[in-house]
Amino acid sequence: MISINNLTFEIGSRVLYEDANWHIKPGDKAGLIGANGAGKSTLLKLIVGDYTPTAGTISMAKDLKIGYLNQDLLSYHSEKSILHVAMEAFERQNQLHAEIETLLRKLETDYSDDILHKLSDKQTEFEALDGYNIEFRAHEILAGLGFSEEEQERPLATFSGGWRMRVMLARILLQAPDILLLDEPTNHLDLPSIKWLESYLQSFEGSIVIVSHDRYFLDRIINKTVESRKGKLTIYAGNYSFYLEEKALREEIQSNQYKNQQAKIKQEEKLIERFRAKASKAKMVQSRIKALDRMEKIDDVDDDNPVVNFSFKFSKPSGRHVVTLEHVSKSYPNLEILKDTGAIIEKGDKIALIGANGKGKSTLLRIVADADKAFEGTCTKGHNVSQTFFAQHQLEALHLENSILQELVAFAPKHTETELRSILGCFLFTGDDVFKKIKVLSGGEKSRVALAKALTADANFLVLDEPTNHLDMASVNILIQALQQYEGTFIVVSHDRYFLDHVANKIWFIEDKQIKEYPGTYEEYEEWNAKRPAKTEPKQEKKIVKEPKKEKADPSDDKNRVLQRKHKELSQLEAKIAETDGQVKQLEAALADEAIYGDAQKLQETTRAYNSAKASLDQLQEAWETLAEEIMELEG
Template sequence: MIAINDLTFLIGSRALYNEANWHIKPGDRVGLIGANGTGKSTLLKLIVGEYTPTSGSISMSKELKIGYLNQDLLSYESHNSILHVAMEAFERQNQLHHEIEELLKKIETDYSEDTLRKLSNRQEEFAALDGYNIEYRANQILAGLGFSEEDQHRALNTFSGGWRMRVMLAKILLQDPDILLLDEPTNHMDLPSIKWLENYLMGFEGAIVIVSHDRYFLDKIVNRIVESRKGKLTSYSGNYTYYLEEKELRSEIQRGEFKNQQAKIKQEERLIERFRAKASKAKMAQSRMKALEKMERVEDVDDDNPTVNFSFKFTKASGRHVIRIENAYKSYPAIDILENADAIIEKGDKIALIGANGKGKSTLLRIIAGTEPFEGKCETGHNVTETFFAQHQLESLHLENSILEELQSFAPKHTDTELRSLLGCFLFTGDDVFKKIKVLSGGEKSRVALAKSLTTDSNFLILDEPTNHLDIQSVNILIQALQQYEGTFITVSHDRYFLDNVANKIWFIEDKKIKEYPGTYEEYEEWQVTRDKNSKPVEVNKEPKKEKAKKEEVTKSVSDDTSKQLKKLNNQLQKLEEEIEAQNLSVQKLESELGNEAIYSDAEKLKSVNDNYSIAKMDLEKLQQKWEKMAEEILILEESL
């Protein structure tokens, strides 16, 4: 299908690829991976002919139809509707449609056999190309990518960059290419659209090459991984998870070979050193030296998985309640976001806020951060210090600072070694840390702003799409950082692997309310599948009216009883929360007494306060256990209604 042979591509004096080889075969579904800057996007541009190789060749059939999605398409402008733009994919059908329209006008005055024959031919070809269904097909794909019927008639230039990218993807998918080259196709997509795209690509019959940092997406779609590293392309069969296992196995073998070779080299060097001065052995020593010089060296294995070597600390711990939202109302001219919504964020919560675009995720984060006006109450708890990371935070970076200076001015308590260690995790190594902010790309600025957020003396983090512009290694570093972080955070992200590894609660906005699932993202997904199955309409068997009425009466009675029980439990839960709050204050008061140095000079008083503290702490734990059990009962009852 496509053969890449001995490909070399130079940027200045640097070889991005050096005699790299790769053959793409029909049916291949490839994940093209590698650290930022290793040439993944460049390779796709080489394949489509936007760049020319320095040496080597890329060969393919002239008839091969390539569908290429890249981030440059964000700049595409059009005043036409997105439906019209998507249907531009049907070039021949559109041409035939125009010709048929013209011939139909002509036939009103010209009944000649030639005109009728042309019209008949055009209509036959149009039907053979399924021309009568092209609008339906465009509708289906645009709907799958998150566009409502009303949206499809809006002009392309009225949409933001991320939505425009989806339109361009729709256009490419409608072209029915032989091979799809997709550069970060899930960027700017919400979770429902990503899942739709996964299902679509699983049914796609052509070859696919995907550049993506979304591990779950790669695991679902690809059957081969090609890694771009050190100018070479290395192929692994299987999906991304299998690649990790296979690479570790290959690395283990390579480490063994390297270790054995190094031992052999040292042994040879000792022999040469020992005998080179002796005339009788000099010839043998020279021979061994030449053999050693010609030896093909095995490289040691580089560590591609850096770990966080940084202390995330804050000086003050927050109180139990970090954020309390009550009776929140928020709407925009075209949509209502929240209506009489309540929610609580408690100390130690690691919350993933998920849902489709346009449902109000970023709006809710701004409400929590205090930067979005709304009706209702959003109270910040005792000793809560927050940091809000969002893409617009890039504007607050000081352009004349170097990367290291930017972090030094923001986090003076951390040493240069600590800061450079953190920056190294986010791919700023060596002299990179002295680059001025003003020369960085958007993705690099995003990584600096994220590293800056993690150095803060805050016990509450608000993170809006922190995984944007991060490669897989950097996402792993962020996961490690948040797993080590002892404070509280809420994050919005479309990276499911990231969410599944950092969150212990899931929030979602439904029916203009903030709803919570108390578990991991994977558990939430399983619960959601079950809930969707249970909510599907069931075919009702015809039955006598009396029996039906009797059943409805029983159902209503059960439902009423459940509602009463639920109301009673909610009242009990509220009282229990008040008890917990009061008990928490008692514990804090006793902690304060134990923190007073004067008490340690009075052994009897110290024992009394210490005993009271132990009892109060035990009582608090019992109340919290009781609260958890009651909250679980309420959740089960709510699901049964």
């Protein structure tokens, strides 16, 4: 499909790739990973032809259709509705539709066979291209990405950058390309939209290359991991979790080989030194020196996972109640976010505030942080609470003429320079990087400096709005370690589920304009939420509740006939349960088969089939219980 051979690419004096190779095959769903600056986005631009290789080749079929999502699409501007913009994906269908409309108008005055034949040909082609369903498909994908029917009629220009990116993603998905190149597709998506996109990409029949720092997202989609590191592309035949295990194994082997080689080199050097002065051994010594020079040296393993080695310092601990919200209401024109709600943040709480965009997460966070005063009710800080608020807009508060190190020294004088350089190293500022001026940094680099400042503040309460934006996986791991060590209290908004699952001990979400709390981890919340019938299957629940009433109200259907039919339905359900249970057991046995778990692709397919069968079994059993209860109620 796409063949990358001996690729070399240089920017100025910097070599991003050197003799790199990768063959993207049909059906590949690959995650392209690596540290910030490793050239991941650059490689996608090389594939689509935006950049030209310094050496080597990138070859592909001429008719290969590529769908490429990149952050540059944020600049796309249109006054047309987002539905219209999304439907621009159907170039040929739109052209045919316009031609058909023109022919129909001509047909009002010209009944010639030529017009009729042309119209027939155009309509046949339009139907063959599924032209009558393109608007429905556009509606469906836009709805999956979080757009209501009303919003789909609004002009693209009225949406913020993040929402515009969703429209561009919809347009790319509607093009049904042979291969999707997605550069950070989850950056501007909320959790429901991320889950929808996961489901869509899992069933996508073409090839996919994803650049992402969301490891849960990668794990659910990819069957191959490609690491961009030190100018090379290293391929692992599995998802991100497989990559971590396989890389650890490879590094263990490499480390042992390095140690063995170093021991051998030292032994040879001692032997050479011992006999160097003896003329009778000169030939032997020279031979061993040449052998050492010819030896292909094995590199030691680099540690790509730095650990946090600084301690958080705050002058005084807070009281038991950090923040108390009482009778809080918040509205915007034509939109009510919160209504007479309350909650308490207690000392030691690590709260993840989650939910779809537009449900009020950022609003609530700003109220908690005292950044929004225009609300009804009270938000009271507790005894000795000292707070730091991190949000993307605070990048503007950085002092442009300061160096990175000067910025932190001025902000956190209680930390030593060594400690500050250590935390900057964690956020990818090493060596002389710490002396760079703030004004020359990119947006992502400024974000990392602002986050480093927040973590060195003399604060026992942190309010963090999307702190993982612009961080690679290594930096996200550092932030996780930092927050796990933090002895204060924090509340965080993030769409990175791996991050949330490793830092939060409570989940907040907004439902029915009320602040709701789940007392557990994000993973536990997801399991609990999946079992909520009102959330997952409202239509089914509504049907079950109404059905008995309808039957009782029907004079032609007496109680015995209702019971007879329900017993029949129960028997049918039991047969389906037995059949599905058999499928689940077969798939469980398959997962234990070495031929399956030894093959990453087969394992992924079998796991997906198992999860689907298990979910079906759970639904059938729930339906059986509901029906059995109805029968008992009628029989009683």
